[in-house]
Amino acid sequence: MSEAEIYAGLQEIFRDVFLSDDIELRPELSAKDVPGWDSFKQIDIILAVEEKYRIKLNTRELDSLQNVGDLVRVIAAKTGG
């Protein structure tokens, strides 16, 4: 799966989680940049990612996530992208 495809998939997830079309995903986007992106939203994002890509993120991978780019890299690695 290409990075572009992953970004497109994540865009849908973020739209559903934040109920907003205004979030434009980019690699450096982090929780600090999005109002309301707290640990609860982070859980909802991860759950949706795990369901959509049929993967499980372990605790090291979860703790390493600093921004959207990190999440894309983890998904790519786990889906053979």
Next chain:
Amino acid sequence: MDDRDGELVIDFGRSGNSDAYRRSGWYEPEPRHSWTQGSESTIEIPRPNVAGDYVMVLEVGPFLWKEKLAAQRLTVLVNGSELADFVLREVSALEVHIPWELVEAREWVQVIFRHPDVAKPVDISGVPDHREIALAFEAVTFFRKSEPRSGPPEAYVVAAGDDPDMLPIEQLMIRFESLGENCEFGLAQRRCGAEPLGLLRFASAPLPILLSGLRGRFEGMGEPEQVDIQVSDNHQEYLVVDKCFGFLYHPWVLVGEADPEDIRRREAKRLPFLRRKLLEDLEEASKIFVYRGMHRLPQPLVLRLVAAMHAYGPTTLLWVELQDPDHPAGTVEWVATGLLKGYIDRFAPAENAHALSLDCWITICRNALKLAQTRPI
């Protein structure tokens, strides 16, 4: 009684198990505790099967009324021998050491609590309560005394990384994970910009419930039929109740903001994920777990928690208590293998965990991380 280490926890709340152990001198249990009746109360517990010295921890609150009744005295006798005297001025956890010689000869261990300052609220404060009360017992925990587990010390070293003194507070605080007892530390992390994903970060997790969860690997938490949504006492927010173990936590949703059934469905998805993560964190042992009791905890009881955590991996627990003359606020020290003790200037009031001592929490975390990276005992 648990045959591994003779542990018995008596819960004096209404839904607890104290009926099997309370003898004379008790009023009927109330939601969280049972009041003593008169000047003497008795419990009887079966003698443990495993020989050894034992510790009994009493979690108890005194009936007080300003200067008129400023303290309650308590004497504890086990099988007729006087073992301890206390003066209670606040809710406390009291430690009583019981030598094996005192209990080995009898099938049942008789424990007598003498509380001579018993009083009727109607006489002291004027409230229309004619009961003769002295102490409200919440729990009694009885377990075999053991030395702190020894283990290869290097296993307890948290991976060295950046200098704790130089770490930005967000990166410092994310290296810790709260196990309770309330949400104060989770909120301290939030104030620092750290948002770790933690099962118990915003939970009410009294020690007996936490121990039960750890020993049961939190099995069943999050199953839809085990999640209940309640409204808080102040009717302002929803609370999530885990019916498996009794954890209670904030979903941070105000009444009217969402449908309770939607919250329940959402939490039934989140909890299994957070449970999985907590178990991995305990096994990986790369974080420092944090626990503070809602009242002072005796060290033997905290060592029970450390032992339960060490069943997963060589984790480190940071146990935080109020400062004392020998330990000014911010002090952190190793007190047992895998157990750090930190001292804080004050805890947030029970009714407002947001009013916390942030600078002191940060200092404690920096000092704890420094110790955890260097010299475990």
